[in-house]
Amino acid sequence: MGVLNDVYEMLNTCNKCGFCLTACKTYKTDLREPLSPRGRIQLIKKLVDGVIEPDQDYEDAINSCLLCGECAVACPSGVKGNELVLAARRDLKLRHGIKPFAKSFALKTLASPSRLEHGFNFFKGVGKGLLKRIDGLDYFRGVDIRNMPAAEKPFLEQVPEQITVGDPQKKVAFFVGCFLNHSLDGTAHSVVKVLTKNNCDVIIPKDQVCCGLPQYAYGDFESAKANARKTIESFLDRKPDAVLTACASCGSMLRDEYLKLFADEPGYLPRVKEFCAKVFEFSEFVEDQIKLDESKLKAHTPVKVTYHDPCHMARHLKITSQPRQVLKSIPRLQFVEMNEANRCCGASGLVQAFYHQLSTDITRQKTQNIVDSGAEVVATSCPACMLRIQGGLNFAGKQQTVVHVADLLAKAYED
Structure with missing residues (x-):
């Protein structure tokens, strides 16, 4: 007690x-x-x-x-x-302990890079093949699993550990996160493209692990601490000017929750504070640290875009204006606000798996707000939100696509 x-x-x-x-x-x-x-x-x-x-x-x-x-x-x-x-x-x-077994298994899988990779390998191989043969499994517990992307190989295996530019202004260490590594690798490439186009050397530690948020959210502080310690040491050892993440949830964990997680270790806390002070979310870093030269951005095909505020961005990190400013800086992109832009999309980690009807009902309202906005594209800053909202739109038979802010910005740098 x-x-x-x-x-x-x-x-x-x-x-x-x-x-x-x-x-x-x-x-x-x-x-x-x-x-x-x-x-x-x-x-x-x-x-x-x-x-x-x-x-x-x-x-x-x-x-x-x-x-x-x-x-x-x-x-x-x-x-x-x-x-x-x-x-x-x-x-x-x-x-x-963590109950039921399925939840405990999922959390242990997320905490282990090798187990997570095996899981995605099974999903994109045998798993997707089975899904195509079984009627009624287009959506599993409200998730559009048939259309869920899976990288041919993890992003961390696609890139070198360090990407250098001619005249570096900053040295940025990229915390990729599980979804960008195994599912939305294109978005991870978009992040790197934006950074290099803005004269940043990019370090991508190959030994990085899950940030620990899934385990922390269900009370497994021991596993969360183990991953947090690995992350802190791996990234600080490379002496970056900044640690950047393109996942709102990871950003909240890395910058805020690590301080709470290690509050009982005063001897280690200075190291934690040093790390947390370097953490930036993608759009925050682009808008506040890089300060985009908009003259270098090329015009998009005209498109109407709205933005979904992930919970960890709006209420935990309190980052709301920066992603909107990034979007508004892109030529010929028309930005429109949706109603209740910061309303939860219903993903919330494993809640969507174990309370799927509740999550589906919450997603349905978010989907309706998107449709009502008249936007063709939904931008956001959280991979889990991306997958959840796209599934909700697909399930409702809507045509809108969901992308990361980094994807739209990277496109504006196309040669």
Whole structure:
């Protein structure tokens, strides 16, 4: 109970006003009190007080949270419901490990580069072949798995460890992340292209691993710490001016959560702080550090583009203006805002796999907002959001395509 005792004061700070209900997408979709931030907080408090035991209903309430952070923004008392859920998940992990087995297996696979590569190799080989033969498996738990891209070989195997330019202004270490490495390798190439076109030497450490966010989100701090330590040492050893990621979720973990993860290791914390201070998200780095020379950008084919704010970008990293400025800098690209641009798309890591109907309903609203905007293309800054939203659009029979901000910018540098 130590984990939950540490947050007991925050549990008691909730005055049950209900402001969080207006923001919470799981509650607005399901309309059951236990799936609201207020409901989850009261369940956690009752567990600490010994009123209830952590039964299946309790675990479902805790594990179905999107961790989007909208409740924390809405709360007038400053209660961070997402952080309380993280504490509850940590408590569950300490009680009985990660359950069910499928979730534990998935998290262990993500944490291991070799296991993850084997998984993607199976998917793009035997897996996709089987899917094409089985009717009704176009969408599995709301994910468009038949059309989910898989790189012919991991991005890390396609590029050298260092890419140099003639007159380097900055030395940037690129944290690729799991999805860009194994699925959306074209976007990873777009990131490198933009950096080199802007006089940056690019270092791509071949020994990089998962940032640790999936494990951290389900209370496996030990596995998350192991990967975090590897990441910190690998990247700092190369002495970059900046560590760049093109994944909002990875960026949040690398820059913010590492500080929380190692808060109990004061001897190592200075090393962590040194690393975190170097971390930038792609559009943030491009807009604030590079300062684009727009005269070098070539005109796109005229296209109307909207932008989806990933939860980790808008509410965790608090980066919202930079991706829009990057998009607006591209000639002949017409930018339009969609309604509720920062509304969660429903991906939220493994929530989409284990609470797929809830996720699908949330994705459906995001899809409708995109359609209503009149945009032909949806840009975003998170690979998981890209795959989730594209699947939602495909499932709805819509024609819009989803791309990364880096893809659109890289295209403007085409010779």
